[in-house]
Amino acid sequence: MPKNAFYAQSGGVTAVINASACGVIETARRHPERIGKLYAGRDGIIGALTEDLIDTSLESAADIARLRHTPGGAFGSCRYKLKSLEEQRVQYERLIAVFQAHDIGYFFYNGGNDSMDTAWKVSQLATRLDFPLVCVGIPKTVDNDLAGTDNCPGFGSVAKYVATSMREAGFDVASMARTSTKIFVLEVMGRHAGWITAACGLASETEGEAPHLLLFPEIPFDLEAFLQRVDHCVRRYGYCAIAASEGLRDADGKLIAETGTRDAFGHAQLGGVGQWVAQRIQDRLGYKYHWALADYLQRAARHIASRADVEQAYAVGCAAVEAALAGKNAVMPAIRRLSDAPYAWEIALTELRQVANVEKKMPREFISPDGFGIADACRRYLSPLVEGEDAPPFLRGLPDYVRLKNIGVAKKLADFVP
Amino acid sequence: MPKNAFYAQSGGVTAVINASACGVIETARRHPERIGKLYAGRDGIIGALTEDLIDTSLESAADIARLRHTPGGAFGSCRYKLKSLEEQRVQYERLIAVFQAHDIGYFFYNGGNDSMDTAWKVSQLATRLDFPLVCVGIPKTVDNDLAGTDNCPGFGSVAKYVATSMREAGFDVASMARTSTKIFVLEVMGRHAGWITAACGLASETEGEAPHLLLFPEIPFDLEAFLQRVDHCVRRYGYCAIAASEGLRDADGKLIAETGTRDAFGHAQLGGVGQWVAQRIQDRLGYKYHWALADYLQRAARHIASRADVEQAYAVGCAAVEAALAGKNAVMPAIRRLSDAPYAWEIALTELRQVANVEKKMPREFISPDGFGIADACRRYLSPLVEGEDAPPFLRGLPDYVRLKNIGVAKKLADFVP
Numbered sequence: 001m002p003k004n005a006f007y008a009q010s011g012g013v014t015a016v017i018n019a020s021a022c023g024v025i026e027t028a029r030r031h032p033e034r035i036g037k038l039y040a041g042r043d044g045i046i047g048a049l050t051e052d053l054i055d056t057s058l059e060s061a062a063d064i065a066r067l068r069h070t071p072g073g074a075f076g077s078c079r080y081k082l083k084s085l086e087e088q089r090v091q092y093e094r095l096i097a098v099f100q101a102h103d104i105g106y107f108f109y110n111g112g113n114d115s116m117d118t119a120w121k122v123s124q125l126a127t128r129l130d131f132p133l134v135c136v137g138i139p140k141t142v143d144n145d146l147a148g149t150d151n152c153p154g155f156g157s158v159a160k161y162v163a164t165s166m167r168e169a170g171f172d173v174a175s176m177a178r179t180s181t182k183i184f185v186l187e188v189m190g191r192h193a194g195w196i197t198a199a200c201g202l203a204s205e206t207e208g209e210a211p212h213l214l215l216f217p218e219i220p221f222d223l224e225a226f227l228q229r230v231d232h233c234v235r236r237y238g239y240c241a242i243a244a245s246e247g248l249r250d251a252d253g254k255l256i257a258e259t260g261t262r263d264a265f266g267h268a269q270l271g272g273v274g275q276w277v278a279q280r281i282q283d284r285l286g287y288k289y290h291w292a293l294a295d296y297l298q299r300a301a302r303h304i305a306s307r308a309d310v311e312q313a314y315a316v317g318c319a320a321v322e323a324a325l326a327g328k329n330a331v332m333p334a335i336r337r338l339s340d341a342p343y344a345w346e347i348a349l350t351e352l353r354q355v356a357n358v359e360k361k362m363p364r365e366f367i368s369p370d371g372f373g374i375a376d377a378c379r380r381y382l383s384p385l386v387e388g389e390d391a392p393p394f395l396r397g398l399p400d401y402v403r404l405k406n407i408g409v410a411k412k413l414a415d416f417v418p
Numbered sequence: 419m420p421k422n423a424f425y426a427q428s429g430g431v432t433a434v435i436n437a438s439a440c441g442v443i444e445t446a447r448r449h450p451e452r453i454g455k456l457y458a459g460r461d462g463i464i465g466a467l468t469e470d471l472i473d474t475s476l477e478s479a480a481d482i483a484r485l486r487h488t489p490g491g492a493f494g495s496c497r498y499k500l501k502s503l504e505e506q507r508v509q510y511e512r513l514i515a516v517f518q519a520h521d522i523g524y525f526f527y528n529g530g531n532d533s534m535d536t537a538w539k540v541s542q543l544a545t546r547l548d549f550p551l552v553c554v555g556i557p558k559t560v561d562n563d564l565a566g567t568d569n570c571p572g573f574g575s576v577a578k579y580v581a582t583s584m585r586e587a588g589f590d591v592a593s594m595a596r597t598s599t600k601i602f603v604l605e606v607m608g609r610h611a612g613w614i615t616a617a618c619g620l621a622s623e624t625e626g627e628a629p630h631l632l633l634f635p636e637i638p639f640d641l642e643a644f645l646q647r648v649d650h651c652v653r654r655y656g657y658c659a660i661a662a663s664e665g666l667r668d669a670d671g672k673l674i675a676e677t678g679t680r681d682a683f684g685h686a687q688l689g690g691v692g693q694w695v696a697q698r699i700q701d702r703l704g705y706k707y708h709w710a711l712a713d714y715l716q717r718a719a720r721h722i723a724s725r726a727d728v729e730q731a732y733a734v735g736c737a738a739v740e741a742a743l744a745g746k747n748a749v750m751p752a753i754r755r756l757s758d759a760p761y762a763w764e765i766a767l768t769e770l771r772q773v774a775n776v777e778k779k780m781p782r783e784f785i786s787p788d789g790f791g792i793a794d795a796c797r798r799y800l801s802p803l804v805e806g807e808d809a810p811p812f813l814r815g816l817p818d819y820v821r822l823k824n825i826g827v828a829k830k831l832a833d834f835v836p
Binding site: 074297401 | 430433462464488490491492581594595604620690715717720722724803804806809812815816817
């Protein structure tokens with residue numbers, strides 16, 4: 001008898017997490033003898049806890065195919081971290097109860113570090129309770145800080161977006177620098193790891209091209225050294241373009257974002273590292289600046305997704321189902337790089353317990369010795385990840401994204417408040 | 419005997435001003451019997467004043483063709499407004515002197531309101547001095563506020579970028595709203611006219627889709643009415659996405675950007691309307707927000723340019739040269755709309771004096787009665803302008819833009835400080 005499956009999206013969404021969902025659903029549909037219905041959690045794991053399940057079998061094949069080019073999380077995601085089995089045993093047991101009530105034998109969890117930890121714990125508890133459940137994690141994070149995989153689906157498209165945006169803004173500022181703006185700062189995501197900041201560096205291929213300076217969360221911010229470099233760039237190239245991580249920290253490890261501005265009510269304003277840095281330049285060097293805050297635009301930019309990223313996101317979704325059907329429990333399909341140029345990769349299974357809660361930092365040798373740029377090794381690593389285009393279809397001049405019907409499944413259990 | 423030509427880019431650059439340059443140069447090259455060399459001003463009109471001319475004949479046909487897909491201003495632009503002939507007679511006479519020294523008989527000026535005014539004044543002075551010069555303006559501005567033309571090259575691509583970005587961010591926020599971010603604010607350009615803000619509205623095609631609210635510079639900001647609408651959206655749709663013009667003003671006409679935050683040194687922080695608005699929502703309604711500042715990214719985003727915009731930018735460049743060759747002086751090729759759907763347009767010549775210094779505002783009837791959205795008439799006007807894609811070539815995963823050699827012409831006159 002086929003068992004049903006459960007799939008949930010977790011944490012911050014990306015331009016390609018739906019490509020993974022597409023891979024999961026399309027692969028599951030090819031195995032009706034083994035997998036019955038595929039239920040998605042509405043708003044992530046919260047949907048499992050509250051028994052708010054979406055019946056994906058009611059979506060057409062055409063709409064599921066369109067997921068591959070639709071950003072965001074089609075079923076909703078959530079920031080909800082399950083802690084240890086001891087602290088939140090009730091929650092974990094509730095998950096198993098919901099799975100049991102809906103005859104769910106496969107659990108697919110699409111997320112980052114925390115989610116891989118949760119998936120691993122669920123697999124442990126199911127084993128302990130002798131509940132037959134195959135748990136497979138599916139990697140996703142724009143931060144690229146997930147262990148056990150060469151890179152993480154979601155990152156390549158952000159990388160392509162920020163590098164493209166930086167290159168384009170660089171052409172703009174270079175045009176205007178003689179009489180107007182000389183400084184441009186782009187603030188990007190990555191609170192703990194500088195992968196996205198590093199990706200901005202791909203925009204510059206020969207000396208003098210934007211960006212000229214990168215501000216990594218891994219490198220304590222030295223204002224004086226920085227200002228000296230900015231001034232040097234302006235004198236030499238006429239302008240200076242900078243990528244700044246939202247997670248930039250001072251020498252004491254304090255977030256620059258928290259040292260910055262206060263609003264009219266005296267509240268500290270988080271974010272705005274880019275503006276803070278730009279304002280210091282104007283105050284000290286007198287150069288006019290512009291700054292941009294990419295925020296959600298960077299992680300939702302499906303219109304400029306990396307083809308490699310889309311293919312990998314889809315592939316890990318397919319591989320997760322195949323792994324589950326092969327009886328592999330507590331694993332995560334990971335990306336293994338076979339060669340840089342031409343870029344070649346394959347999917348390999350990693351044990352969830354080796355991934356859970358391990359943060360993959362940027363190696364120091366990926367950052368140039370002065371701390372303001374990327375090293376060649378980093379460029380070799382990053383470049384293949386932004387390769388290829390995969391434009392979505394356009395309708396009336398705008399990307400044509402799908403909204404699923406997301407029809408709920410009748411509840412069988414009593415209410416539960418997570 | 420052929421005369422040489424002078425071309426300059428003026429003011430804030432766009433994703434397609436180089437497409438106009440491409441049209442000018444390619445058309446001029448097809449008429450060697452009438453047009454000798456085409457010189458470009460380095461950094462705009464400043465290059466003419468300082469006799470800093472670029473010899474475009476030294477660029478290959480292939481590189482000139484690549485201008486069509488390269489953002490920014492290939493020869494540099496500047497913010498330098500020539501005032502009245504009376505106030506700055508020396509400057510105007512210097513222009514004529516430089517044109518005379520380099521045997522220039524054609525003056526092409528690619529810019530917005532101010533530039534059309536300058537081009538008109540130069541044509542007046544040339545006539546008065548009996549200097550044979552044909553002056554043709556070429557429209558360019560992301561703000562779409564140039565008179566005498568249905569729309570302005572540069573705007574359509576910004577419109578496509580902001581509408582796409584808003585749609586994508588909307589999918590992101592909708593996914594996260596259950597447990598995390600409920601508010602998203604995108605701050606866009608357009609200090610005096612709400613055309614770019616209006617374009618964000620294209621992203622929403624059915625009720626409930628992002629953006630839910632638009633904040634126009636033309637509509638005095640009413641915080642209480644706004645908060646009420648935000649709360650309504652969150653209760654009804656789960657989230658609220660907002661596009662805010664950088665030029666948003668309060669009931670007294672004061673820029674919101676100037677009422678906002680102060681930095682650690684007590685300096686008023688310009689910009690950040692988006693954050694200011696978002697922070698008011700958090701303070702009063704308690705909803706978590708994200709905000710993005712598109713800044714230069716929006717006007718440099720050649721990767722998502724509107725094909726209609728690229729074609730029009732190229733066409734006005736070609737038409738400018740053709741008009742000059744036909745002896746039309748003090749004119750500007752404008753875009754005349756023939757039909758909305760299917761979109762059809764043609765180039766028509768407008769008198770420069772009818773364009774100079776006239777600002778085209780958004781008609782009030784383009785804004786919905788409540789002031790927070792666009793009316794159907796506005797949608798009919800805007801929609802064709804974002805039609806079609808025209809992706810640049812990509813190399814190593816990033817848009818492949820051209821950098822010209824920009825070789826200078828030997829000076830013949832004494833130095834001049836503008």
